[in-house]
Amino acid sequence: MNISIVPFGSGDIPFGKSLTDAEEWHRTGADWARLLRIEPQGVFKATVDGKGAGVAAITSYGKLAWVHSVIVDRKYRGQGVGKALVNACIDYSDGLGVRTLKLDAVPPAKKFYEKLEFKTEFESLRFTRSGAKGSALVQRMRPEDLPRVEAFDQTMTKIDRTRVIREIFRDNPEWAFMARDSHGIRGYLLGRPDDARVNLGPCICVPGTEQWFVKMVRSAMSTVPEKSYRICVAATNHKALIALKSMSFQVSQSSTRMYMGEKFSETEANFAMISPEKG
Ligand SMILES: CC(C)(COP(=O)(O)OP(=O)(O)OC[C@H]1O[C@@H](n2cnc3c(N)ncnc32)[C@H](O)[C@@H]1OP(=O)(O)O)[C@@H](O)C(=O)NCCC(=O)NCCS
Known part of the structure; x- marks a missing residue:
């Protein structure tokens, strides 16, 4: 199995939307397009053997940045794709000089982020x-x-x-x-x-x-x-x-x-x- 992380471009929006729709995140095509305009180099797509397998993205504010939109297609979960995507986000933010990364973890994803060494700050309602x-x-x-x-x-x-x-x-x-x-x-x-x-x-x-x-x-x-x-x-x-x-x-x-x-x-x-x- 060959996992690659590649830039996510505007042609990938239907793929990104298919993943957010499957998770019922209610994200529109316009929302995806806006994310790309805000951080054009900070949206990533994972491929497995050349096929789209997941997405993840960063929104940066100087010394602070947010990791978000981390989704792996169900059929590729549990094989290291999510970890590779978040690591791409971390590498990208390191390159920007970001000193703090934040995210909001839904309950089923909390352990996944803990494994990647994110720490709990507080409850987000x-x-x-x-x-x-x-x-x-x-x-x-x-x-x-x-x-x-x-x-x-x-x-x-x-x-x-x-x-x-x-x-x-x-x-x-x-x-x-x-x-x-x-x-x-x-x-x-x-x-x-x-x-x-x-x-x-x-x-x-x-x-x-x-x-x-x-x-x-x-x-x-x-x-x-x-x-x-x-x-x-x-x-x-x-x-x-x-x-x-x-x-x-x-x-x-x-x-x-x-x-x-x-x-x-x-x-x-x-x-x-x-x-x-x-x-
Ligand atoms: C969370 C998600 C991105 C994980 O992706 P994945 O490709 O299955 O994760 P990986 O295979 O890279 O797992 C990395 C590590 O986290 C662990 N892990 C992954 N999901 C886990 C879970 N739900 N509970 C406990 N550990 C988990 C893996 O066992 C692995 O551990 P290891 O490094 O010791 O082997 C994926 O389950 C997903 O897309 N969920 C739905 C969308 C979502 O909730 N996104 C997060 C929004 S905050």
């Missing part, structure tokens, strides 16, 4: 609920707001997520909200629908102003009340958990945040992850 009728309580983000929002994000998170923010906004401008008062930007929220629900995140709010988080989430949920909404957040952000419970969100899934390398603690301003694959 996914909350869902259906939308609600109402009117927008905060303003929508406009293209001209982007530079200030990106600078705000960088100040709060201490990493540069500009590429990712830009690409999500570009594909979903109608799902972008921001909160502003006399002090300037207090928070922002981006959303993006997939084929099952609307994913809300990233959301950054100045700590202590979580009323803006509630207002932005309510504004998003009133956009299409019939849809289901999902927010992923660290179980360590108690203010976000309290706010989500006050809006009747329920935990629908949990995974384990794992890391490798230097410890990088996330800011309490992080009220919603971008997604399990982009941190």
Whole structure:
């Protein structure tokens, strides 16, 4: 059996989507295309004897990067393909000078990542609920707001997520909200629908102003009340958990945040992850 790791290109999107569909990850072709635009060299395909066998990818933010989209076709599991894919991600991030790798491991994959020497950091929760009728309580983000929002994000998170923010906004401008008062930007929220629900995140709010988080989430949920909404957040952000419970969100899934390398603690301003694959 000959395992090779090769670059994943736009022609591989149908293959990638067949794997995410088989796992019911609800990822659209546009989501795959956006991942490639964000990190064109950081998406990998495994082949076994020349046939597509798996995928894995990285989203990097300077000293921090996320490993994601690790899937091996069922018929090739247990033969070292997953390990070869994650090792390709580690090699790629080493080349970028990344000091911390993170990921969200679903329960069945936790032991696989432990074998690869990822350590547990905390529980990562996914909350869902259906939308609600109402009117927008905060303003929508406009293209001209982007530079200030990106600078705000960088100040709060201490990493540069500009590429990712830009690409999500570009594909979903109608799902972008921001909160502003006399002090300037207090928070922002981006959303993006997939084929099952609307994913809300990233959301950054100045700590202590979580009323803006509630207002932005309510504004998003009133956009299409019939849809289901999902927010992923660290179980360590108690203010976000309290706010989500006050809006009747329920935990629908949990995974384990794992890391490798230097410890990088996330800011309490992080009220919603971008997604399990982009941190
Ligand atoms: C998780 C997954 C990628 C593993 O891929 P794989 O090709 O079967 O894994 P490998 O054969 O490379 O296994 C590497 C090591 O991990 C171990 N391992 C793999 N899956 C394991 C599991 N579920 N439980 C315990 N150990 C596991 C293997 O025994 C092997 O150990 P060894 O190095 O001592 O021999 C694959 O099962 C998969 O695609 N799952 C569905 C998608 C998914 O959940 N992805 C992760 C999202 S967070």
